[in-house]
Amino acid sequence: MRGRLNKGGRDTRRRAVRYPPSAGTPERPGGKMNLYELALKRRTIRKFKQEKIPLGTLKKLINAARLAPSGSNLQPWEFIIVEEDSLRERVFPNLAWAGYIAPAGNPSPGERPVAYIILLVNKDIRLEGYERDLGAAAENIMLTALEEGIASCWMGSIKNENLRRIFRLPDNYIIDTVIALGYPGEKSVAEDLPSDKSPRKESIKYYKDKDNVLHVPKRRLEDILHVNKW
Numbered sequence: 001m002r003g004r005l006n007k008g009g010r011d012t013r014r015r016a017v018r019y020p021p022s023a024g025t026p027e028r029p030g031g032k033m034n035l036y037e038l039a040l041k042r043r044t045i046r047k048f049k050q051e052k053i054p055l056g057t058l059k060k061l062i063n064a065a066r067l068a069p070s071g072s073n074l075q076p077w078e079f080i081i082v083e084e085d086s087l088r089e090r091v092f093p094n095l096a097w098a099g100y101i102a103p104a105g106n107p108s109p110g111e112r113p114v115a116y117i118i119l120l121v122n123k124d125i126r127l128e129g130y131e132r133d134l135g136a137a138a139e140n141i142m143l144t145a146l147e148e149g150i151a152s153c154w155m156g157s158i159k160n161e162n163l164r165r166i167f168r169l170p171d172n173y174i175i176d177t178v179i180a181l182g183y184p185g186e187k188s189v190a191e192d193l194p195s196d197k198s199p200r201k202e203s204i205k206y207y208k209d210k211d212n213v214l215h216v217p218k219r220r221l222e223d224i225l226h227v228n229k230w
């Protein structure tokens, strides 16, 4: 068993939260999750059901992205929705999945994302320091997606030059990241890191259990929170 009592007698067993609840929560039975619940429940998913996402829903995600906070309100972003089959097939080989558990995290042909959103930066608007803006836009996309029952994987390990070529991107655009999307085809749960472990090294690595459930260790609230003092 991974859990145990630490020096102070506190139970450090990892508490798992299942993803996603099928019908709301005890507070909202049968209802959609509120924003806090979505933030808690969002987990990276890398295997997807082969069910198309309506284009209107994908556009809704971009609409949430475009209203994200942006430094100096420059809004240096643009977005490409990729949902056409042959284009998806060309994008897929340019992405790297779940480094800690490779190749177990790779989606097989029947599990691949059914859509991608490519996050672009227009260099004429902002040349550097755009990462926070794009991060805020990405989180808006992923949480709005989850409200629609759609899971996501935010991908920074990408073959940038290949993707540029596929989309014939002009020189004044940067590909920031890619978000892979689809209805979830695997389970992932967050669990607390034991307090007495360094958050670095082995302990933060996600892993799959014997039932193929992904476990994602997260630092505990009490280990990262300071109130009115350091």
Ligand SMILES: Cc1cc2nc3c(=O)[nH]c(=O)nc-3n(C[C@H](O)[C@H](O)[C@H](O)COP(=O)(O)O)c2cc1C
Pocket (backbone or CB within 6 Å): 042, 043, 044, 045, 046, 096, 097, 098, 099, 105, 153, 154, 155, 156, 157, 158, 188, 206, 216
């Ligand atoms: C900036 C960024 C880049 C990422 N790049 C990849 C990636 O290239 N491939 C991948 O499989 N996951 C990628 N991830 C997903 C992380 O592995 C994942 O967020 C992390 O393991 C925590 O899991 P969680 O999202 O379920 O909380 C990325 C996440 C972020 C924020």
